[in-house]
Each structure stands twice: as C-alpha cells, then as structure tokens.
Amino acid sequence: MSAVRGTSVGGDGTAGSDAATAIPTVVVPPAAVESQHGLGASLLPADAAAKTQGVFPYAADLWAEGLLWAAVLRSPHPHARIVSIDTTHAAEMPGVRAVITHTDVPGDAMHGRRVADRPVFAHDVVRHHGEPIAAVAADHPDTARLAAAAIIVEYEVLEPVTDPEKAFEAPPLHPDGNLIRHIPLRFGDPSAAGEVVVEGVYRVGRQDPAPIGAEAGLAVPRPDGGVELYVASTDPHADRDMAAACFGLETDRVKVVVTGVPGAMADREDPGFQLPLGLLALKTGHPVKLVATREESFLGHAHRHPALLRYRHHADAEGRLVKVEAQLLLDAGAYADASSDALAAAVAFAAGPYVVPHVFVEGWAVRTNNPPSGHVRGEGAMQVCAAYEGQMDKLAAKLGLDPAELRMRNVMATGDLLPTGQTVTCPAPVAELLGAVRDAELPPLPSAEDEAEWLLPGGPEGAGEPGAVRRGVGYALGMVHMLGAEGHDEVSTATVRVQGGTATVICSAVETGQGFATLARQIVQEVLGVEEVAVLPADTDQPPAGPSARGRHTWVSGGAVERAAKMVRTQLLQPLAAKFGMSVELLTIADGKITSYDGVLSTTVAETLQGKELWATAQCRPHPTEKLDETGQGDAFVGLAFAAIRAVVDVDIELGTVRVVDMAVAQDVGRVLNPRQVAARIEAGVTQGVGMALMEDLRTGRGAVKRPSLTGYALPTALDAPPVRIVKLVEERDVVAPFGAKAVSAVPVVVSPAAVAAAVRAATGRPVGRLPIRPQTAVARQG
Amino acid sequence: MLPASLDEAVAALAAMPTAVPVAGGTDLMAAVNSGLLRPAGLVGLGRISEIRGWQYADGHALLGAGLTHARMGRPDFAALIPALAAAARAAGPPQIRNAGTLGGNIASAAPTGDALPVLAALEASVVLTGPNGSREVPVSHLLTGMDPLRPGELLAFVRAPLLHAPQVFLKATARTGPGRAMASVALVLDPARRGVRCAVGAVAPMPLRPLEAEQWVASLIDWDGARTLDPRVCTAFGDYVAMACIPDPVGDPADPAGQDAGALPPAVAHLRRTVAALARRALGRALS
Numbered sequence A: 001m002s003a004v005r006g007t008s009v010g011g012d013g014t015a016g017s018d019a020a021t022a023i024p025t026v027v028v029p030p031a032a033v034e035s036q037h038g039l040g041a042s043l044l045p046a047d048a049a050a051k052t053q054g055v056f057p058y059a060a061d062l063w064a065e066g067l068l069w070a071a072v073l074r075s076p077h078p079h080a081r082i083v084s085i086d087t088t089h090a091a092e093m094p095g096v097r098a099v100i101t102h103t104d105v106p107g108d109a110m111h112g113r114r115v116a117d118r119p120v121f122a123h124d125v126v127r128h129h130g131e132p133i134a135a136v137a138a139d140h141p142d143t144a145r146l147a148a149a150a151i152i153v154e155y156e157v158l159e160p161v162t163d164p165e166k167a168f169e170a171p172p173l174h175p176d177g178n179l180i181r182h183i184p185l186r187f188g189d190p191s192a193a194g195e196v197v198v199e200g201v202y203r204v205g206r207q208d209p210a211p212i213g214a215e216a217g218l219a220v221p222r223p224d225g226g227v228e229l230y231v232a233s234t235d236p237h238a239d240r241d242m243a244a245a246c247f248g249l250e251t252d253r254v255k256v257v258v259t260g261v262p263g264a265m266a267d268r269e270d271p272g273f274q275l276p277l278g279l280l281a282l283k284t285g286h287p288v289k290l291v292a293t294r295e296e297s298f299l300g301h302a303h304r305h306p307a308l309l310r311y312r313h314h315a316d317a318e319g320r321l322v323k324v325e326a327q328l329l330l331d332a333g334a335y336a337d338a339s340s341d342a343l344a345a346a347v348a349f350a351a352g353p354y355v356v357p358h359v360f361v362e363g364w365a366v367r368t369n370n371p372p373s374g375h376v377r378g379e380g381a382m383q384v385c386a387a388y389e390g391q392m393d394k395l396a397a398k399l400g401l402d403p404a405e406l407r408m409r410n411v412m413a414t415g416d417l418l419p420t421g422q423t424v425t426c427p428a429p430v431a432e433l434l435g436a437v438r439d440a441e442l443p444p445l446p447s448a449e450d451e452a453e454w455l456l457p458g459g460p461e462g463a464g465e466p467g468a469v470r471r472g473v474g475y476a477l478g479m480v481h482m483l484g485a486e487g488h489d490e491v492s493t494a495t496v497r498v499q500g501g502t503a504t505v506i507c508s509a510v511e512t513g514q515g516f517a518t519l520a521r522q523i524v525q526e527v528l529g530v531e532e533v534a535v536l537p538a539d540t541d542q543p544p545a546g547p548s549a550r551g552r553h554t555w556v557s558g559g560a561v562e563r564a565a566k567m568v569r570t571q572l573l574q575p576l577a578a579k580f581g582m583s584v585e586l587l588t589i590a591d592g593k594i595t596s597y598d599g600v601l602s603t604t605v606a607e608t609l610q611g612k613e614l615w616a617t618a619q620c621r622p623h624p625t626e627k628l629d630e631t632g633q634g635d636a637f638v639g640l641a642f643a644a645i646r647a648v649v650d651v652d653i654e655l656g657t658v659r660v661v662d663m664a665v666a667q668d669v670g671r672v673l674n675p676r677q678v679a680a681r682i683e684a685g686v687t688q689g690v691g692m693a694l695m696e697d698l699r700t701g702r703g704a705v706k707r708p709s710l711t712g713y714a715l716p717t718a719l720d721a722p723p724v725r726i727v728k729l730v731e732e733r734d735v736v737a738p739f740g741a742k743a744v745s746a747v748p749v750v751v752s753p754a755a756v757a758a759a760v761r762a763a764t765g766r767p768v769g770r771l772p773i774r775p776q777t778a779v780a781r782q783g
Numbered sequence B: 001m002l003p004a005s006l007d008e009a010v011a012a013l014a015a016m017p018t019a020v021p022v023a024g025g026t027d028l029m030a031a032v033n034s035g036l037l038r039p040a041g042l043v044g045l046g047r048i049s050e051i052r053g054w055q056y057a058d059g060h061a062l063l064g065a066g067l068t069h070a071r072m073g074r075p076d077f078a079a080l081i082p083a084l085a086a087a088a089r090a091a092g093p094p095q096i097r098n099a100g101t102l103g104g105n106i107a108s109a110a111p112t113g114d115a116l117p118v119l120a121a122l123e124a125s126v127v128l129t130g131p132n133g134s135r136e137v138p139v140s141h142l143l144t145g146m147d148p149l150r151p152g153e154l155l156a157f158v159r160a161p162l163l164h165a166p167q168v169f170l171k172a173t174a175r176t177g178p179g180r181a182m183a184s185v186a187l188v189l190d191p192a193r194r195g196v197r198c199a200v201g202a203v204a205p206m207p208l209r210p211l212e213a214e215q216w217v218a219s220l221i222d223w224d225g226a227r228t229l230d231p232r233v234c235t236a237f238g239d240y241v242a243m244a245c246i247p248d249p250v251g252d253p254a255d256p257a258g259q260d261a262g263a264l265p266p267a268v269a270h271l272r273r274t275v276a277a278l279a280r281r282a283l284g285r286a287l288s
C-alpha cells in the first residue's frame, strides 16, 4: 500500500493515487525574494535526484566480499522464563558459521539509552514480544533464518503485565522495578478552585514510527580486532559507545559509519539487531549483514508511548483557566529507554501553551510487557496535547464559548511561566498563531454541481453518502521543546574546509531526511560566499554531534557549522584586510568574490586562497538546563516551539468514517532558512499526526503484537493525507538560537491529532477521548 | 512454469502435485515472502489467455478466473455486472488491482474478499478444471467448504447471470485510502425472478445471505411499476439484514444473573449499525 511518510526527499511526498483531488498539496506563502543559495533559499537536497531515481544506497544495499547473513531469534512470548536454550541443532546445520546467545557477549550484558537495563540477549526472562534471544550467521539468509528457527528454547510462559495501571501493584518485571519515573509537579495553590470544572479521560494508542526502510546493517571485522558497523544510525556516537561496551572493546576499536537513512522519526535503530551483527562479525571474522523483515522491524524498534491521561480543568466564569490537575500514565514497555524524557515533556506541557496559575500533575512512566516505547517525534508532548485540547473543547462547550475564543483568552506569551517555574524567554506568538488559523478561509463545501467529485469519507469507492456526512471544524494549539532537556549536554562539533572554489563540511550530525545536510550547505554559502559545498558522510571518526532528534541539528550542528565557517572567513580575509589597512568587517564575500565596502578592493576567493587550504573546527553548546526537581520545578528546556492548527473534517456519522478535508497550520519557526524544506517538514509532520488521529495503532493481544505488517498497521495513504495549508509562518527570531531559527518537524506532529479530534467532536457532538479515533466513536449520538 | 493453456496448466500440476498455482501473486507472494508458505514449485497462470477475458453463454457470462480487478473495474465490464465491477474497483490500491485476479480472490477465500459477497448475491457458480475434466460448483458450496477445490484442480471460470437490473456493492473501511472491508454489502435486483438478493461480506468467514429479509423486501416491491420503496422500508430492511447477520448473543443459561445478555460489545454493535446502514443505502441506491 502506498504510504506517505516524510522520508528524505523534500518534495511534496505524494504517493500513487488514482484520485487527483486527493493529492496532498502544500501551500506556502510566497517568499519575498528568493535567492538561489544561502539562507532563505529553497535549496534542494544534494541527494534528491539519487533518492527519487532509486539509486541512492541504503544499508540494505551494502555488500562486502565474503559476507555472511545474520538472523535474530526473537521471543514469541511477551513474558516468559527461559528454562533452557539449545543451539546444537542450529549450529550443526550446513552453512551455519556461528550461533550466539547471552553467553557470547564479552562486554556489558546490559545496555540502554538512559539506563542500562536491557540485555543484549534475554537469558533468564523475556520481557516483550520480539525480544532478541539468539542470533545466527550463515552463508545464506534463508539458512540463517532456518537455523534461528531451529534453536530450541524452552519457555515457562508467565502472565504478562499489559495494563499500565496494574504495573504499580504487579510483581517486578525487572530488578529495577516497575516504576521507571514518577514526577509530581506542584505549581501554585492546591486549594485554588474555579467556578467551572470539567473532567476527562484520554487514551492515546501505540504509534509505530514505521520507517519506510526497515532496519538493515553490515558489520565488518577489522584486522586490529575491532569492528565497523554500517547502519542507518541517527546517533552514531551513542550507538558506538553502547556497542563497544557490549563488545568489551575500547571505543576506538568500534566505528559506526552512517549509511543512507530511509526514514527516521527520532531514534531509528533497534540495538537488538545492531549488537548481534557486530558480535557475529567479531566471532566469525567475516562481514555480516542483516536486513530486517517488516515484522521484525515492528517488533524490535521503539514505539510512541501509549498513554492514559486523566484531567480536571478549573476556570472562572469568563473561561480563564484557574487550575489544571492531571494524572499522566505512560506505558514504557519492558525497558526504560527514553521514557524519562518523554515523561518530563508530558508533565511540563501538561497544561499546554496556556497561562495557568495553579497546576498539579502526577506523572508516571511504568514498565509493562507491552512493546518497547521510546523516542518518537514529539514524545510526551503529543499525548498531553490531545488531552489538554480535549479539555479546552469541553470547557468551551460548558461555558457556551467558541472554542477558538476560549483558547484566545488563555494563550501564553513570552514572559509567562511554565508550570515547571521556568520563564518562557523565547518568542511565544501563540495568540498570533491562533488568530491566523481562525481567520484563514475555510475550504468550500461541495456544491450541488461538484457533489459527484466530492471525495467522501471512506474513499472514492467507499460507501459514503453525502446525506450522512457532517463537516466539523476544530482547533488545537500545542508546543514542544527543542534540544535535549534536563541537563543533557547538547554539544555539537563541525569542521569547515575551503580549498579552491569549494568548501567541505565535516560533521557527524546525521542527515535523516530532516534536511541538515542542505542547511549546512546553505550556511557555508551564506558565510563564505562559496557556491560549491559538500557535506561529508557521518561516522564516529569525527567528533560527536549527538542524536538527530528534537530539531537539535538545526540549532547545535547548524550553529557549529556557522562558527567554523566564520573562523575560516576570518582566516581568509585577515591577510587582505591587513594589506589594505581595513578591518575584516568591511569586506564582504558573495558569489565567490570579495569586495570592500567602498568597492575599491575586488578579488576572488580562489585568488585570495592561492592554493592554500583553510580549516576551522568549532563547537556549539547552548546554555545548560537542569533536571526537574522533586516537585517538577526547574529550567529544564533550552527553547520551545509552538503551532496552531485548524482541522476541517468530513464525518459519515452513520459509518463513523472520517476524512480530513483541510489542515490550516500556523507555526512559530523563528526564521525560515529553507522555505521548501520547512513546508515539506510541516507536511510530513501533519501527515504523521493525522495517522495518529485516525488509524495508526500497533495492536497487541495479551502483550503480543497482532499483525506486525504494513497491511495490519495502516498508515495514511495519499487519499488520507489532507491538503496542508501553511497559513502563517511567524518569523520572530529566537535570539539565543543560531540564525534565530526554531525546529519545525515535531510541533505539527504534536498538534495535528488534537486538531483532528476537535473537528470530529464538532462534527459528531461526541466526546472524542481516544486516539486513534475509532469509527464507533465518530458516529452520531444514538437517540 | 508458465503454461499457455488451461490443459497445460492442469498437466503441469498433475506432474508436480506439490506445486501451487499463482495468478496475480498478490496473496500468494505475501505468504511466501513472510515465510508462511514454501511451495515446492509455482505454476504461473498469467499466460493463459483463455481465462483472461469473458464470453456469453445463454443469459450468463462466463468470466475467466484470470480477469484482473483492474479489468473488471472498466466501464464495459461494469455495464455487464455492475456490482462485481464496483467490488473490483474497491479491492485494494491500484498496484494490487492491476495484478490481483477474480480466481485468486475466490481461491484465497479471505473473509474480506470483495468479490465474494457479489458472487454470493448473484448466486454464481465456478467451473473447476482438473485431471478428470471439468465440473461446476455453486460459489457458496465452494466457500462453505461443502465442495472444495480438489487437488490438481484449477478455477477456470465463473458463471454469473446477466440480470440487466441495478446492482450495488458497498464497502465500509476504516480509512479514506484503500483498505480491507470492515463490512460490505452486495445487493442485486433480479426482475425476471422478482427477487432481491443480498449478501454481507467481512462479518463472518464467508458471505452471509439474509434470506428472510430478501424475501420480505422483494414482496413489497412493485416489480411492474416504479420499483420504489418508502425510505422507512429501506431502513427496516437494513435493520433486518443487520439483525440476521449479527444476531443478539444468546443469554447464557448457566449465568442466572444474565444482565449482560443481549448487550453487544461496542465494536460489534458498531459493526451491526454499519451493516444496517450499508444494506439500507444499497437498497436505496438500487431502487433510485
């Protein structure tokens, strides 16, 4: 099925469709003057042509002389004790070169992104369906799979803990216990009360990042006893450190080389296959390759945290918020992974981008035997957005106020406080964003003449009937934080080299499709006036740049590239400036030419270089943050980004089918560095959010994943993806961010589901409290 | 193996009984790729031109099993058997419709097979060809397992009546893009026999026929006149069909309290409402 997912190409992401009316379109306000390069230009990614022509190499395309194929044996049970593992049959099969289990892990047996609580291979207990137990290397992929299946594991099946509410009382699933983190946030006066009170319960399902390319990798042993991992890592240094620790090697013996990344929604890679790959290569002395099946991909990687959210909002008679009380429960799955980060975001943003004098939140992330949860764009922030916006709709209904008006009375602005006690110092143009979507033109209703052309909910060949279709309009506001929070060292390092007429950027920030490589080219073009800029592929021989997540690289790696480029600029211009007795600031570089302010001096970059090579390396490290304390207080975030979205939906109120007709987006972007890329990121984010709103939910039965396939797990197709209209990009520069730019990818993911839910509420009159919205809740109230 | 005629294909299967026939491969290859099936050999049916079209035979159409969904969706076919054309247009994304076939849809016999309720409503039959010649079996017998496909046999043709009257196929899915049916309804009018025939797909392992509801509504239609019905009759028909296909749970005699008897779980209740709405809409469209 054709799935639309923001991958790498900054195009309009349309998949094959036979209904021309449904092709998603992105409407961008025209830029005043658009130059061809430098900041503000719609530069195309350098690899766009290769990607669209299908010749761009991904990890699954890699090859090495004499390579073996790996297969991983995964647990069929979500919770079981392993009584015994017998690998003799498997090891004796012809073509099998190695079979490894937990006894073959020479280094640390446990790993994890924040807490090392996860075994490389399960040995005493398995804690989730699909947990790795053993791995095989063989001379053919089928042999490897058959051998993995021939490993005899005797299980004593245990009762799985699948209800996060029961995790508190359940026997510990792990030596670390079942409570991964608890944040009680106290802000204001607990006895404060409002005249109007609304309560609600909200549930968010399990969204899978469903990258368009499943996990794949190649491990190549090195003569020095080390190993090189060719994987689509989004955080190569962290992956290297984790691998080296498990392999029992010094970090300089393990190199992670980043291959083309076929889609990433935050942490892309599943260590459950990276680590076995490396171990097998070390054990056999041969290169070993693995290409995960779609099923393994669904079982192995991290998902969005399912959430159960209980809310009580107090407001005064005018609709001004007085107090928000919330209980937030995130299902972490079997291991901690990034759950504490997701919980911090959920708790801090529990009340949304509104001014609330009194906020009391209890947040928990708990361990269960459900599929593992981790970083997925907008983690924590998305789940609570669906809930606090549901509450705002309830409050508006109770007060008889227009939902947009109620929100307008409460929006936050720069200088206001978050419930964590942190002052919002960055631009927070929430009122302007809301105004922009509220005032945007509504899409027309179909008229009698074009009713036949009307794409009804259920699709062109569906059962929709115009008479049963109701249109609904809904609003949502939301926010995310940018960069890592709570004291993570968010540093990045970049090197810029200029030789002849070309510049090269060396930085291990991974281009995941978010557009970092394109942005790096634009920055260097801007600073050095050199048109030809190459960005080298990332590997761990370069200094670390940190993960590709939360829009970090626009900020920290973009900032590092800019600094390095400026240092090169100074090196280049200093001799000239000295010669002509003027300061460097009086010289400008554009289109490969250097000119002085008065036009007296004019030369070219190439001439000035005289064959020399100039290098500079710089770091960017934003101001430090602090961990939330025992009452949820602290300056935990570097920066925030906001968006307002108005969703228009058509609902067949008998069948409960929903079609998103239009998404109007207004977003706080700081500064548009590449208009085409910004539009593509917003469209991708909205599409992912619409998927969460209407269909994406990885179903489990007693902890086991049901139908882990792209037929079982529905993604938005071109017919489901709505037209995305960017009605306003607010460019209020964030003075602490390099270039003043804010991250753009995550906030539309966070806000879209809430907007769609609000619109379905408006169309059906029903309290939509669950994402994805099921057809049975989108039908008109039964009389 | 790519035989060019039905006889060659039957011979190829007889020569290698462990081989499996493959038409469009849209179901079969998914099973092979995921390792569920490891056929010893494949007999490709794609080159057999005699089953890729259709012919007429005494008021019936003899449809080749190799007709693709894409071919059946075209207007010339829609003029013959409108409901089957509608089902074909609704069966998956274009890539699947270009390759997937009528025969494959029947042989796979998935509960969500879109052609199946249409064939059930048409009371079509299938022509099966094997080493011992051909035989004809009603589709319903094949699908219920009363008379299954025998080893070495191929589905060659589908015999479907040409009714020259309105037909409707409606499918409810969970999204706007292509998806499997949550429920589907095929409804055909048979003026010659003064009959309304209806089949409900996807709610049970095979299509269900609400025979009483069919007879009841057929008796209310003025077949020689305007063939219209009061909308309330259409609504009642929808409810009748839905109750027949998704009956109330029988109270558990061992459970004396029995409070929950008769209360459907919300998802099932929604499915019943969906069937009712589809049947009502289908009848309304067939009579408009």
Ligand SMILES: Cc1cc2nc3c(=O)[nH]c(=O)nc-3n(C[C@H](O)[C@H](O)[C@H](O)COP(=O)(O)OP(=O)(O)OC[C@H]3O[C@@H](n4cnc5c(N)ncnc54)[C@H](O)[C@@H]3O)c2cc1C
Pocket: A001, A711, B020, B021, B022, B023, B024, B025, B026, B027, B028, B029, B030, B045, B065, B066, B090, B091, B092, B093, B096, B099, B100, B101, B102, B103, B104, B105, B106, B107, B108, B112, B113, B114, B115, B153, B154, B155, B156, B179, B180, B181
């Ligand atoms: C993404 C996707 C979406 C889909 N959506 C739909 C949908 O919405 N509705 C729907 O109904 N189906 C859908 N399908 C299922 C499938 O496409 C259809 O059932 C199709 O009609 C199968 O035909 P085929 O020719 O591809 O069968 P194949 O895969 O070639 O064969 C299927 C089975 O039938 C047997 N077979 C095939 N032809 C014959 C014959 N002539 N005689 C005897 N045995 C035979 C094969 O041995 C095999 O067991 C979808 C499939 C996919 C992958």
